[in-house]
Amino acid sequence: MEYLHEGGLDEVVTESQACRHVDALLTQLRRSSPLRRVLLLPPDMTRLHSWAGFLTCQLYERLHRDAEVDILPAVGTHLPMTPAELTHMFPGVPHNVFHVHDWRNGVVSLGEVPGSLVHRLSEGKLDFSINVELDRLIVERSWDAIISIGQLVPHEVIGIANHAKNVFVGAGGSDLINKSHWLGAVHGIERIMGRADTPVRAVLDYASEHLGKHLPIVYLLTVRARQSSRRPPYSGGEGPGVRGSASQDAHKEDRGDLVTRGLYAGDDRACFERGAALCRQVNLDRLERAPKKVVVYLDPLEYKSTWLGNKAIYRTRMAIADAGELIVLAPGVRTFGEDPTIDRMIRSFGYRGTPATLANVKAHPELTANLSASAHLIHGSSEGRFTIRYCPGHLTRQEIEAVGFEYGDLASMMTRYEPSQLRDGWNKMPDGEEVYFISNPALGLWGTAGRFDD
Numbered sequence: 001m002e003y004l005h006e007g008g009l010d011e012v013v014t015e016s017q018a019c020r021h022v023d024a025l026l027t028q029l030r031r032s033s034p035l036r037r038v039l040l041l042p043p044d045m046t047r048l049h050s051w052a053g054f055l056t057c058q059l060y061e062r063l064h065r066d067a068e069v070d071i072l073p074a075v076g077t078h079l080p081m082t083p084a085e086l087t088h089m090f091p092g093v094p095h096n097v098f099h100v101h102d103w104r105n106g107v108v109s110l111g112e113v114p115g116s117l118v119h120r121l122s123e124g125k126l127d128f129s130i131n132v133e134l135d136r137l138i139v140e141r142s143w144d145a146i147i148s149i150g151q152l153v154p155h156e157v158i159g160i161a162n163h164a165k166n167v168f169v170g171a172g173g174s175d176l177i178n179k180s181h182w183l184g185a186v187h188g189i190e191r192i193m194g195r196a197d198t199p200v201r202a203v204l205d206y207a208s209e210h211l212g213k214h215l216p217i218v219y220l221l222t223v224r225a226r227q228s229s230r231r232p233p234y235s236g237g238e239g240p241g242v243r244g245s246a247s248q249d250a251h252k253e254d255r256g257d258l259v260t261r262g263l264y265a266g267d268d269r270a271c272f273e274r275g276a277a278l279c280r281q282v283n284l285d286r287l288e289r290a291p292k293k294v295v296v297y298l299d300p301l302e303y304k305s306t307w308l309g310n311k312a313i314y315r316t317r318m319a320i321a322d323a324g325e326l327i328v329l330a331p332g333v334r335t336f337g338e339d340p341t342i343d344r345m346i347r348s349f350g351y352r353g354t355p356a357t358l359a360n361v362k363a364h365p366e367l368t369a370n371l372s373a374s375a376h377l378i379h380g381s382s383e384g385r386f387t388i389r390y391c392p393g394h395l396t397r398q399e400i401e402a403v404g405f406e407y408g409d410l411a412s413m414m415t416r417y418e419p420s421q422l423r424d425g426w427n428k429m430p431d432g433e434e435v436y437f438i439s440n441p442a443l444g445l446w447g448t449a450g451r452f453d454d
Contacts, residue, residue, distance in 0.1 A: 002270050003028050007223060007262025007278045015054065018263060022058045022220075025265050029218065033144050038063050039137065040071045041148040041171060044078055045085045048302050049443065050151035051222045051260055053089040059147060059220075060093050067144075072099045072137055074150070074170025077177060077372065078308070078338045088301075099137055107133035107173035108140065110211040113203050118183065121199035125186050126179075132207045133173025138215065149220045152262075152272070152279040154445035156314035156379050157184040159198035160279055163219055163272040164208045176207070178371035185375035190318060194284050194445045194452070196276040205269065216267075221275045223262035225282040226424065226443060258443070285446045290321035291426075291436035297419045299440060300332025300393065306346070306403075307338050310380040311441040313388060318447030319436070324386040329414060334394035336403065342373045350403040351380040351388075 004021050006013055013021075029035060042056040056071065063069045071093070073081050080100045086093070113130040138146060148166045155161035157180065158169075169177055184192055184200045192198045208217075262278045264271040296312035303309040312328045320326055337343030345367065349360050357377045361367045367374045381404065382388055390400050391408035400407040416429075422437040429435060438446065 001268065002264070002266040002274070003218070004263065004265045005271065005274050007264065007275065009261070009278070009281055011261055012227075013260040013263045018051075018055065018260070019058055021263055021265075022055065022062065025218075025220065026059075026062060029145050035063060035067050035144050037068045037142065037144050038070075039141075039143050039146045040069065041074050041138075041146060041166060042071065042090075043150050043166065043170065044073045044075045044081050045089055046078060046302055046308055047151055047442070048089060048299075049224065049258055049440065050153075051224060052149045052151060055149050055220060055222070057090055057093060059149070060090075060097075064097075069097060070099060070137065071097050072101055072135060072171060074148070074166045075101050075103075076170045076172070077103055077342065079304075099135075101135050101171050103172065103177060104174050106136055108136050109133050109173075110139070110207070113176075113206050113211075117206060118179075118203070121202055122183055122186055126183060128179060130179045130203060131173070131175040132168065132211050133176065134168065134212070135171040138167075138171060143216055146215060146217045147220055148217060151222045151224055152264075152275045153224070153442065154194040154279070154283055154315065156189050156193055156311075157181050157375070158200040158204070159192045159195040160201075160276045162221055163269070164201075164204040166219075167217060168204050168207050168212070176203075178369075178373075180204070180372075181375035182371035185378045189314065189379055190451070193314070193318070194280060196273065196280070208269075218267050219265060219271055221262075221264045221271060222260055223264075223275050223278045223282060224258055224443065225261050227257045227259045283444045284452065285319075285444050286449045286452060287319050287436070287446060288449070290319060290324070290448050291434070292321050292324045293327065293433070293435045294320055294324070294438065294446075295327045295329065295417045295422070295435050296438045296441050298328065298330045298332065302332075302440075302442070303330060304332045305335045305338050305343075306330075306333060306380065306390070307336065307342065307376060309333050310376070312438075313382065314379055315441040315444065316438065316446050317382065317386075318445070318451040320382075320386045322385055326382070326386060326388050327408060327413060327417065328388070328390045329410065329417065329419065330391055331393035331410060331414075333390070333392040337373070342370065342376075345370060345373045346377065346403060347399075349377060351377055352404055353381040353383045354378050357381075 042052045110132045115129040119127045150162040150166045264275040298309045336346035389406040389408040391410040391413045397407040
């Protein structure tokens with residue numbers, strides 16, 4: 001059932017309104033049973049701008065006096081959150097209530113998604129079952145409520161992120177993570193991004209309805225959008241060329257001119273469907289023409305790896321013109337994978353495109369056993385259609401070129417394409433060059449109308 005829904009194309013949900021909604025949600029949940037033991041599942045630092053930090057803090061403040069409250073950040077394959085990141089995203093919440101998700105070893109099985117379903121969803125391309133696992137903390141302890149908090153936003157694997165993904169991938173195990181990513185890659189990233197109904201979403205719906213129905217999961221979902229094209233302030237210095245002020249409060253509503261357009265809650269798919277419709281309205285940026293040059297800035301607080309930073313590629317590939325260029329300003333990027341095993345595989349096989357990756361998967365058992373990494377290698381390639389020039393703060397030219405990217409010197413590129421002087425969207429440089437600038441690729445999906453329609 002749906003517990004709350006507020007949102008619209010021009011609506012702004014304020015902090016005070018959200019607090020009233022949180023109170024109303026908890027009141028409704030308490031009608032079913034007392035809330036003595038509650039588990040909160042927010043995203044990690046990679047969703048800093050999701051408003052999930054603010055909502056998690058509000059839930060904790062209202063619950064912890066009368067209930068045992070634990071928090072499990074849904075990190076998926078990402079690195080565990082550091083103490084500094086916990087303080088930044090969840091100010092005032094004691095660190096001893098947080099747990100670390102181990103996607104390889106800290107999970108238990110709930111059952112399988114049948115191979116026949118995967119075969120049908122993949123249009124006959126794949127024929128394997130999927131073992132659905134969840135973090136032991138979720139399964140082996142008794143909870144009165146498990147509240148999954150997160151943002152509905154275009155996503156390269158599932159179409160629109162969050163809802164069941166936050167649980168079954170963010171707090172899930174290796175088999176589902178690997179095979180769901182591979183299913184998405186085989187189906188085709190352009191056929192998935194920004195769509196509510198996709199093969200990967202269907203797999204997670206099956207897991208939720210058939211294997212996780214006994215868990216008292218409630219979803220609290222946001223839809224966020226930029227109110228104007230004003231450039232957000234720098235969040236702090238990492239790497240050359242970053243002339244930042246101190247970090248801004250992650251919960252301020254005017255951070256980067258972001259606002260909350262929608263807030264939804266429920267224990268089934270209805271809240272997702274309602275929120276996804278608004279997400280498609282406010283987070284799909286339709287361009288009247290394809291830019292020849294796109295410049296994307298990666299905030300060093302959020303992006304420390306190409307595993308995450310390649311959102312700059314995923315989210316713009318339907319916009320960039322053939323033979324165009326993508327410039328990625330990445331002052332915080334210091335590695336390729338968030339996981340040592342995946343980092344090694346990216347360095348070994350690189351972003352070489354679909355045919356090369358498919359051949360490598362057949363030839364190398366390590367890639368076959370880590371299909372999420374294999375999918376990432378496909379997603380991170382332009383398939384030769386446009387140039388990807390990475391400008392990292394902490395990786396060398398040799399490292400960048402070895403994985404198939406072009407290298408750009410960060411200091412010189414930040415001087416030419418100074419983010420604080422650019423506006424999101426079209427910009428004309430002093431010498432007449434036209435560039436399309438994106439200050440945070442996590443906040444949308446860019447494409448021409450024709451490619452979106454296709």
